[in-house]
Amino acid sequence: MTELLDGVLAAVRETADWLAQRHRSEPLPAAGRAEAFAAFAAIDEPAAGLLRERLTALRPEVGWLDAELAGVVPDSGDWWVCDATDGAVQYLLGQPHWAVTATLLRDGEAVLAVVHAPQLGLSYTALRGSGAWLNGRPITPSARELAAAVVATSQPPAVREDPWALHRAGASLSAVLAGGVVAVRNLGPTALQVAQVGSGHLDAFWEFGLDGPNLLPGALIAAEAGALVTDERGAPWRASSTGFVAAGPVVHHALVGLLN
Template identity: 45%
Template sequence: MSETLQTAAVTDSDAELLAQTEIAVRTAGSALRERFGEVVGYETREELMRALAANDDTALDVLRPSLTQLRPNAGWVEDELDGGALPPGEWWVVDPAEGNVNHLHALPEWAVTATLVRDNQSVLTVVHLPLTGETYTALTGAGAHLDGRPLRVSQTANLDLSIVATSQARPDEDEEVVRRVGASITAMLFDALVVRTSVPATLHLVNVAAGRTDVFWQFAGARADLLPGALLVTEAGGRISDAEGRPWSPQSNSFLAAAPGVHAEAVSTLSR
């Protein structure tokens, strides 16, 4: 078994399915972009949740019917914060507004993502950044691309020359995870060149796939914020594992994506 989810056997129709998925994701991104611009105020957690849900619903109104039409028998992951293995069969794992809180704060770091999982193996993914117009795609065995151009991870071979990044998996992490995150950032501050910390995870992972940054790690996490980037990084030649270097799956309690030349060093730093 590889260091990420084993990839599914890809059918001849999956390439066309990827193209149609890209259209749906880009259309949803356009709808979400129309809502972007002003900071959305809120004074309570309830008001925040309503604002987040309004963004999600705007994108889902496009994504759900479009993707259901493409794969009528595929299941649908309702909660983008869910984790763990899925039941057998095909499932759409969608984050309608990845980085939703950034969108509400008029920050540019957000995206729309859709990943098709077949028997717990990623088949294809689309990550669209509506503000830049960039679309990242990956199809198992066919590589990762940015607007049709092939992606490759960096050739960096030294962690002390690397830009590394981490993210917050959930709004309310438990104390153990928070302490782990803090300790890992401290360790990387000693060993890496530059440490970046921000949400969402997917935008860090597209940077690893594109060779702009060298390492991304996260403790805990959901399927929707890791599966798209995991497939992109794998298809771009990167290595995926948990933070201790063991094979990663959505049941794992940590995640690491890295250029091959610095993967072992990153594991060493995160395992201290």
């Protein structure tokens, strides 16, 4: 599996290099949503095609799911779940907070993950049962207490269509801010932020709503690093869960308490 991880990382880096060469440092001058989507598709579709070609060459028998389009994660078989431009908004705004992600699923569980943010110099990798790494070095989550924690959150793309998740997103932000953390941030791609919990660059991340494909790569990286990855009540997280929490062991219990 280590050899496969090396191949996946190479494919992800090649895709990221292609995107970085076309990345503008200034915001895209798009006045409307349709114009912005068209400009992004012109970049994202070739990048996704390149990534798919490279990963298919590594494992031709593995199926393919687009992280942005996959609503349900299959519970059997081997599948790639990938996002060629995770952080589309940031990419279009000329910001560096975007990444390329690739995850290998086996019977509904992530067994290999890569999250590579080229303009931030961050390459996260993980293998189930073997650990997680940042730029080739083993990582561990922070041991900071809640009062010293910097935490992050985000919202799934379809959160406006889920009244429960929309309400919980707002209520939970108020609760966490009142709970005494140093700061709450949204630093771009969901997978990258969750991976940063694994390396201690963030102390915790939470989210409400269905977002399994986007959460899977970061969830494996954080869990293999030693963070606790659960739903909002502290139960084991699944791709079908409607709440998500990843945190260092010290912060996790307190954060789950605030969310409930």
